[in-house]
Amino acid sequence: MTGGSFLRDRVFPVASILLVIMVAWYLAAYWMNAPFQRDFDRRAGETRTAVEFLALTMSQPKPTMPAPHQVAENLWKNTLTVKPWSKRSLVYHSWITLSATLLGFAMGTALGVVIAIGIVHIPALDRSFLPWIIASQTIPILAIAPMIIVLLSAIGVTGLLPKALISTYLSFFPVAVGMVKGLRSPDVLHLDLMRTYSANKLQTLWKLRIPASVPFFFASMKVAIAASLIGAIVGELPTGAVAGIGSKLLAGSYYSQTIDIFAALIAGSVVAILLVSLVDGLGRLVNARMGARQP
Structure with a gap:
């Protein structure tokens, strides 16, 4: 299998599916976390721009649906920053x-x-x-x-x-x-x-x-x-x-x-x-x- 055919037959299909999953995941995270953030801002009397609101829905400490980067950060923290035999690992x-x-x-x-x-x-x-x-x-x-x-x-x-x-x-x-x-x-x-x-x-x-x-x-x-x-x-x-x-x-x-x-x-x-x-x-x-x- 040549390099071009490998990219076309193996890498591109997997990357395409992964991209679709990531986009759908971020959309689901926003849709499920937005009600809590909206209610929290209403109680606190905060008025936020769309960008600020989006960023907060993606960084909640206990989100309904965690964003992919939050899960990736947790994986990095609990696999590469602690000893493998630690009970936190x-x-x-x-x-x-x-x-x-x-x-x-x-x-x-x-x-x-x-x-x-x-x-x-x-x-x-x-x-x-x-x-x-x-x-x-x-x-x-x-x-x-x-x-x-x-x-x-x-x-x-x-x-x-x-x-x-x-x-x-x-x-x-x-x-x-x-x-x-x-x-x-x-x-x-x-x-x-x-x-x-x-x-x-x-x-x-x-x-x-x-x-x-x-x-x-x-x-x-x-x-x-x-x-x-x-x-x-x-x-x-x-x-x-x-x-x-x-x-x-x-x-x-x-x-x-x-x-x-x-x-x-x-x-x-x-x-x-x-x-x-x-x-x-x-x-x-x-x-x-x-x-x-x-x-």
Whole structure:
């Protein structure tokens, strides 16, 4: 890809969407903060020019909708001006959430793969177990998370594991569904060829089904890692956690610190982007090593 085509196909579309988002964000900040500022000025008997009024709507200490530059300033202050291990640092809180995310993702991926292999090789599981797996995802995670936290706390299990289990609950499903599709993707002729070679089920699984499922596996993992992060954040909400992105969201809501809330949300989004990009890069590397054609 040449420099011109890279700018045209990658940089320009992303920059255009980002510009639209920023303009819409500033307009929303003005529209939502103006009533409070107008009422405040009326009570104080102040008369302001349009420029002064606009500037004040973009600099309120506890705005209804923080402006982008306020959130950017908060991110800069809480990431680059404090030590990463400080409890004021968003890096520290992101790491707390990330640790639960990775543990839950690892357990969810392993569980999803095992379930998929069982469904593909045991017809009874396909007819009896798969519908229950699908039905389990219709239950809101906000209803399940407090139950998991309370039940595990009753037996003395607290800390990282309860949050990881919530992440596991959200992440195993896309992996299981993707792997079932991938393990069933080999052509009938290829399966007949394996039977011609007298390959047993384990050999067919290892030599044919698993290699064929790799693209499906990494596609489902990108969904699962994002779901796992959501599970970790949601798992921090009912616990009154003192660390993690969820705790920053809770503290911001308690004290009406909307700037902190938006900064925490963006920190979580950055973590999600990094995780999905890491899985995508690993998938491309594995596919390349297996001889797959890259887009």
